[in-house]
Amino acid sequence: MEEFNYGSSVTYQCDTVERGQVPFSLIGESSIHCTSTDNVNGDWSGPAPECKVVLCNQPKVAYGKQMTGYSPVYTYRASVLFECEHRYTLKGSNILHCNENGEWDPQSPVCELSSCDDPPYISNTFRDHSNSNLFPAGTVVKYNCVGGYELIPGISSASVTCQKDFTWSEQQEFCRRIRCPSPDIRNGTARPRKELYVYEDKIRIECDRGYALKDNYGLMKCERNGAWHPPLPICEPACEPPAHISNGRDNRGWRNVFLVGSSVRYFCNSGWSLVGVSSIRCTAGDGGTPRWDAPAPECKACEPPARIANGQDNRGWKNVFLVGSSVSYSCNHGWSLVGVSSIRCIAGDGGTPRWDAPVPECKEIPRCPNPVIENGKQISIRETEYTVGNRVEFQCESGYILEGSKSIECQTNGKWDPPVPSCIKVGCPKPDVQNGGMVIALDEKEWYDMNENVTFKCFPGYQFSDLWYQSTTDSLAITCSTDGTWTMLPKCEKQINSPLCNMVRESVKFLHCGLSLAELRTHLETQKLYLEIQKFKRGLQKYKE
Incomplete structure (x- = not known):
């Protein structure tokens, strides 16, 4: 037998178990020592402990929650901490220990209700603000009406109380929607029509025929102060909107209300003409029924012109x-x-x-006949037909002369003006030379053909008036030309014998002698000198006289 001396000690520990098995718990003091009460016999300070499996059940507290000591298995000396849920109060110890008997010590606590739930929701209200979310018995919570609502008549205060059983007192409706007075519009009607108008209701005012709203679009809303906004309007006498005009415009703009006294002016688009009055005015009219003082004008263009035949x-x-x-x-x-x-x-x-x-x-257009002349032709462009304004020019054949106008024009009466001419054979009348006669006149006749010649000679004591003929011949032949006139019909004048005239005649003869230019020049200069001397002599003689 093993012996232990006074004062020695022994320490115990339980055996370990395999992984997954419940461990042994040491029940009693883990260490004891040898002592004596009489100083003679030895005693142990306590009984030896024992190792055994001790398990406590999962601790549960109604309306409570475990804060610490979570474990799948609760063994000897395990501890847990509890706390009550919101609005509950703990009765008992909040800490529990697992004892050697497999029980929790002390007994599990109790969580007792100590507050009402959140105050109830009451429509169209809101609660007074509070920083606390606990509502012990006797707590009073007050309510207010939201915007657009008011206390129902007869209710002085809107509140609920937390009762001793931690329930709220009877709940009821405290607020109703704010009401606006029924719209009574003279000469008009509110739409929609209802028996009761409350906050945020909207109405549209429609005036009776012949009336209109002044400075108001007729839309109103019931406000939270129990009044209509904008204020109820007045339906005043007005004309119906005037007609719009085609191809024009007016100055009404966005206006659709035309009270008595208002006017509308009309304008036509470019190129269109305003027919009627340019401005109309709304008047009271007979019997008080408003009307426009004139019909709306029209914007007109010209009617399509007629088309023409041909x-x-x-x-x-x-x-x-x-x-x-x-x-x-x-x-x-x-x-x-x-x-x-x-x-x-x-x-x-x-x-x-x-x-x-x-x-x-x-x-x-009148047409003129084709103008044809014998012994002649047209010298203008020939046409297939001749209408008013066409002109034709003519020319006769050789040996013929045009009698009438050379140019004629077609007139509106279908006739040519002047009349179409004719081509007559060219001839010259018997030539008559005063103080002279024909040299041969055996066949003297009254009319001579074209190109026929006649010879003239001045009577004795007369000579041709042309110095050229005086110096070259004493007879002259003339010819009937193509225009029916005689060429160079001579004149016979009385012969004048003077030295100067004779000298001039001799000079003319001298020019036909075939002189060279130099000889002719010398002759003319000599002649000039002679004439200047004669002129000087005559001037000197007149001076002496």
Whole structure:
């Protein structure tokens, strides 16, 4: 037997177990020592401990939650910490230990209810602000109406109380929607029509026929102060919106209300003419029914002009003829335009557009007969037919002379003016020379053919007036020319014998003697000197006289 001396000690520990097995727990003191109560006999300070398996159940606390000591197995001396859920109070110890008997020590605590839940939601309200989220018995929570709502008449205070059983007192509706007065519109109606109008309701005011809203679009809303915004309008006498006009505009803009006294002015687009008054005004009218003082005007263009028979115009596909536009006409070949060739659209009196002239007509052009003359021909371009204005010029054949006008023109009556001429054979009348006669006149006749010659000689004591003939011959032959006149019909004048005249005649003869230019020049200079001397002598003689 093993012996232990006084004061020695023994320490115990349990055996280990395999992995996954529940370990042994040491029950009792892990260390004991040898002592004595009488100083004679030895005793151990306590009984030896024992090793055994000790397990406690999973601890549970209603409305509580375990804060520490989580474990899949709770063995001897294991401890856990508990805390109650929100709005619950702990009764008992919040710490538990697993004892050697496999029980928790002390007993599990209790979590008791100590507050009401969150205050109830009551429609159209909001709660007074509070920093606390605990509501012990006796707590009073007050409510307020949200915007657009008010306390129901008869309710002085909106609140609930947490009762002793931690339930809230009876809940009820505290607030109702703010109400606006029923809209009563004279000469008008509110839409939609309802028995009760409350906050945020919208209405549209429609005026009766002959009335309109002034400075208001007729849309209103019930506000949180129990009033309509904007304030209810007044339906005033008004005219119906005036007609819009085609091809024009007016100055109404976005306006759709036309009270008595208002006016609308009209304008036409470019090229269109305003027919009627340019401005109309809304008046009270007979019996108080508003009306416009005049009908809306019209914007008009000229009516399409008539088309012409046997002709055409330049309108093409155009069927609208604005002021300032024009249409030109032309006739088919063989037809003549009677009237103006172009008409123009103008505003006219009172603004009514009209054409500045009547539409012309195409009348058949008169044709003149082909002008033919014997012993002659046309010298202008020949035409297949001759119409008004065509001109023709003629020329006779050689030996013939034109009697009448050389140029004729076709007239509107289908006749030529002047009349068509004729070509007559050329001849000259019997020549008559005063103080002279024909040398040979056996066949003297009254009419001579073209190119026929006649010889003349001056009577004694007379000579040809032309110095040339005086110096060259004492007879002269003349010819009937192609134009029916005699060539160089001579004149016979009384012969004058004077030295100067004779000298001139001799000089003319001298010029025909075949002199050279140098000899001729010397002769002329000598002649000139002689004449100047004679002139000087005559001047000297007149001076002496």
